[in-house]
Amino acid sequence: MKAATIIELKQELLNSSPATLTDLCLRLARFKKENKELLTYLLFEAHDTVSYIKNVQGVIDFQFEGMNKSNVYLVKKTLRKIVRTVAKYTRYSGLASVEIELLIYFCVRMKALDIPINTNPALLTIYQNQLKKINKTVASLHEDLQYDYLKEITKL
Numbered sequence: 001m002k003a004a005t006i007i008e009l010k011q012e013l014l015n016s017s018p019a020t021l022t023d024l025c026l027r028l029a030r031f032k033k034e035n036k037e038l039l040t041y042l043l044f045e046a047h048d049t050v051s052y053i054k055n056v057q058g059v060i061d062f063q064f065e066g067m068n069k070s071n072v073y074l075v076k077k078t079l080r081k082i083v084r085t086v087a088k089y090t091r092y093s094g095l096a097s098v099e100i101e102l103l104i105y106f107c108v109r110m111k112a113l114d115i116p117i118n119t120n121p122a123l124l125t126i127y128q129n130q131l132k133k134i135n136k137t138v139a140s141l142h143e144d145l146q147y148d149y150l151k152e153i154t155k156l
Contacts, residue, residue, distance in 0.1 A: 034088070041092040049093065053101050056089045060102070064109050075115055076122045082106060083126065096137050103134045104152055 004012075013021065029036040045052045063082045068074040086106055090099040107130050110117065117123045131153070138149045 037088075038092050046093070049095065049098055052093065053098060056086075056102055057105050059085065059089075060106060060109065064113075067113075069113070069115060072115070072120055072123070075113070076120075076126070079110065079123065079126050083130065096141055100134055100137050100141075100149055103130050103137075104149075106130060107134070 013024075016024070025039060029039050041052070045055070060082060063078065063085065067078045083106070086102045090102055093099075107127065110123075110127055110130075115123065117127050134149075134153060138146050138153065141149070
């Protein structure tokens with residue numbers, strides 16, 4: 001089965017009734033957890049980005065607290081899982097400021113670990129890749145916002 005293009009889907013959705021749209025959304029939400037999470041974000045959290053960032057930071061904190069620090073390999077796996085979580089929640093919002101805030105928070109929490117990041121190349125690479133993402137996203141923002149975020153980035 002070939003999927004329809006976005007334009008075709010948009011036209012069909014514009015021609016559908018509100019009750020049909022509701023049924024379609026609920027049916028989509030049943031199939032994947034990500035669809036349900038995105039729908040939850042759009043309906044309940046999209047209007048308040050500050051509380052959304054705080055909620056995601058709580059999820060990140062929970063993952064950092066559950067980290068097994070006995071082995072560098074396990075730390076690396078957990079950090080990659082947290083990075084995937086941050087990317088998922090960033091995709092839901094689609095806002096550059098949310099992405100920057102979450103990535104900065106991740107980097108701060110990563111530096112606060114008792115593990116020396118600079119001695120392990122894998123951990124250093126994870127950290128540097130997040131800094132690259134932050135700098136790339138900050139470069140796309142307005143100059144005033146860039147200045148505010150660059151002050152935070154220099155602390156990292």
